[in-house]
Amino acid sequence: MTVSADLADELTALVGRPGVETRPEVLHRLSRDFSWLSPILSRDLRSVPASVAVSPEHTDQVADVLGFAYRRRLAVTPRGAGTSNYGQSVPMAPGIVLDTTRLTGISDIDADSVVVEAGVTFTSLEQALAEHNREVAVMPSTVTSTVAGFLSGGNQGIGSIEFGSIWDGWVRGLTVVGCVENPEPVDITGDSMDRHLHAYGTTGIITRARLCTAPKRERTVLFAAFDTLAAATRAGRELMDLPVPPRAISVDDRAVWETFIAHDGHDGAVLLRAMLDVGTAEAARTITGAAGGRVTAIDDTAVRAMTSSVYNHSTLRAHRSDPRLAAVQIRGEAVVEHEKAVRAAFPDARIHLDGNAPRRYGKGFSGLLLSTWVDDETLTRGIEALRALGVVVVNPHTWLVGSHGGLDGYRAAAATFDPRGLLNPGKLMP
Ligand SMILES: Cc1cc2nc3c(=O)[nH]c(=O)nc-3n(C[C@H](O)[C@H](O)[C@H](O)COP(=O)(O)OP(=O)(O)OC[C@H]3O[C@@H](n4cnc5c(N)ncnc54)[C@H](O)[C@@H]3O)c2cc1C
Incomplete structure (x- = not known):
């Protein structure tokens, strides 16, 4: 039995068979992003294909997978649509790719906000909000990308003239799960969110976010x-x-x-x-x-x-x-x-x-x-x-979190949410 097959059996017990992937060609695809746009990243980024990919169907399964990874000391590279261009979603150590694309729940559409699960794409969010005459405050030009991927790897985009970047208030709240012995979802609001935004998943896995919406316009x-x-x-x-x-x-x-x-x-x-x-x-x-x-x-x-x-x-x-x-x-x-x-x-x-x-x-x-x-x-x-x-x-030719600021905050959050350094290893600036 290969390592992948062992892992696959144990992970299947946690998330069910359709949520576990071991086919090499699929693992290869799930271990890439758009970093090939950079000649330096194409040359220097040490990409290691995932041993197994896990795609939870419910947010509570994320905690199960993270607890398992903690106990087994397995690297976990979170992944949405894989459209990042700094190598953020490329694993640099063997282990699990945590694919969030089956976490697609959209709920609580109220007068000015919405709650979304990690893997909701901007395309589907825009469709859901349109029925309520609303639109998402900010979205990247990669509209097929996921909300948590954007909050973890992106910065600003369409809507940023009115609402600014991901740090500017339109992200109302996050639910984050750490890679710890007994993972529990933690609700985070206010300035404390900064350490989980644009963190490439190194300071915990975002399972849910509450985002501001705006009136839909022609x-x-x-x-x-x-x-x-x-x-x-x-x-x-x-x-x-x-x-x-x-x-x-x-x-x-x-x-x-x-x-x-x-x-x-x-x-x-x-x-x-x-x-x-x-x-x-x-x-x-x-x-x-x-x-x-x-x-x-x-x-x-x-x-x-x-x-x-x-x-x-x-x-x-x-x-x-x-x-x-x-x-x-x-x-x-x-x-x-x-x-x-x-x-x-x-x-x-x-x-x-x-x-x-x-x-x-x-x-x-x-x-x-x-x-x-x-x-x-x-x-x-x-x-x-x-x-x-x-x-x-x-300089977009680097894969390091914190190379553009905020490093102390990211390190402090990682110490709490990822004490064994298993989340997207190699990305947090040493
Ligand atoms: C052509 C092109 C156009 C782009 N346009 C924009 C733009 O307008 N604005 C912009 O900001 N960016 C842009 N980007 C970068 C990227 O597409 C966006 O940031 C995108 O929203 C990332 O989402 P994703 O689902 O593809 O995330 P992924 O690439 O899958 O992941 C991004 C990062 O987030 C981490 N991650 C994924 N899910 C989670 C989770 N649930 N919890 C914690 N960490 C997680 C991953 O490990 C990775 O580090 C562009 C990239 C390309 C190639």
């Missing part, structure tokens, strides 16, 4: 062509102050928007797109024109296509058109103020920006500087050059 997309990045971002920044804030705004160099699914509205050296409440479309047209833009289309059928061509979808689309392209994440007014020097920091640079308003920075743009990959040294030099210009840079 939306359309405004497209406008600009000659310069400065004019397009100026218009975008003004659009963020519309009485109903846009659900999303993006600004793309021609070399980026040319990789999107074609649309008649695509034009200009720089393209601005704004996903608007239909009632604000005419005001948006006026603002855009006054800022020097030429409105090329207003199209309510373009909402879905825009959803899947913002945030890291621009990296994915650019990479598909030219596999040599890699990204660094950028933020701040310095991107536009020092545009020429920013572009000179990397070879063949092209820019994608998303409008958002995380509490830490306020309204503005973050995005991706895409460039032809050369080597690690060129990346380091480029990042240093950007930082010297005042650009906030997040």
Whole structure:
């Protein structure tokens, strides 16, 4: 009997047969994510295929699996849809992949919030909320990804102009289970949630979350062509102050928007797109024109296509058109103020920006500087050059939790919720 078969029998007793997977090709698939978009992660991330994948059907089975893993000292890598791009859902030690995709309960839809289980996808959540004339406050452009995966591996997305990032209040509560001797669900609210958000599962498994919702709105997309990045971002920044804030705004160099699914509205050296409440479309047209833009289309059928061509979808689309392209994440007014020097920091640079308003920075743009990959040294030099210009840079070529801050909090929570270091081992910064 292989190790996997032994484990499989014991885990089957906990979650039932359909919830246990040992086929090598499936384990291989469940041990990957989108980290191949990074040349460094593709090369350096030490991926170890799972020995077995377990997919609980009920949230209380998560505690059973974690108690089992604790007693047997087995690594547990939690996984939603596996769309993360920093290697977050790639196991670095043999053991269990805890697949949450069968935890799909949606309940308690009240006037301004909803309770969801870990594996609920944004697609199904949007459908359920639409029946109540509501929509989720924020969702990633990867709408087929899971709520707990987004809260554990993501950051911001569609809706972040109005509601900010995952740390900014629209996540009302979490239920977290630790990998301890007798795991019990723990309800967490307020600032204590910070240590469980964007933690890659290293500080406990999220089984449930209460999320804020917003009134469902009818939306359309405004497209406008600009000659310069400065004019397009100026218009975008003004659009963020519309009485109903846009659900999303993006600004793309021609070399980026040319990789999107074609649309008649695509034009200009720089393209601005704004996903608007239909009632604000005419005001948006006026603002855009006054800022020097030429409105090329207003199209309510373009909402879905825009959803899947913002945030890291621009990296994915650019990479598909030219596999040599890699990204660094950028933020701040310095991107536009020092545009020429920013572009000179990397070879063949092209820019994608998303409008958002995380509490830490306020309204503005973050995005991706895409460039032809050369080597690690060129990346380091480029990042240093950007930082010297005042650009906030997040290096996406690392799999370590806490590399962008909050490490002490993550470590403290891990000491309580994962004293044996079994949850997603290798991810918490040593
Ligand atoms: C093309 C593309 C576009 C993207 N767009 C965005 C975007 O707009 N905004 C954004 O923030 N991110 C974005 N991402 C990153 C990623 O898609 C999102 O963060 C996504 O929501 C992750 O969800 P998932 O279900 O795929 O999670 P997974 O990739 O399965 O997991 C993400 C992390 O969470 C952990 N995890 C999963 N479930 C749990 C749980 N129940 N408890 C604890 N830990 C858990 C995993 O171990 C992993 O570390 C994008 C990625 C790609 C490739």
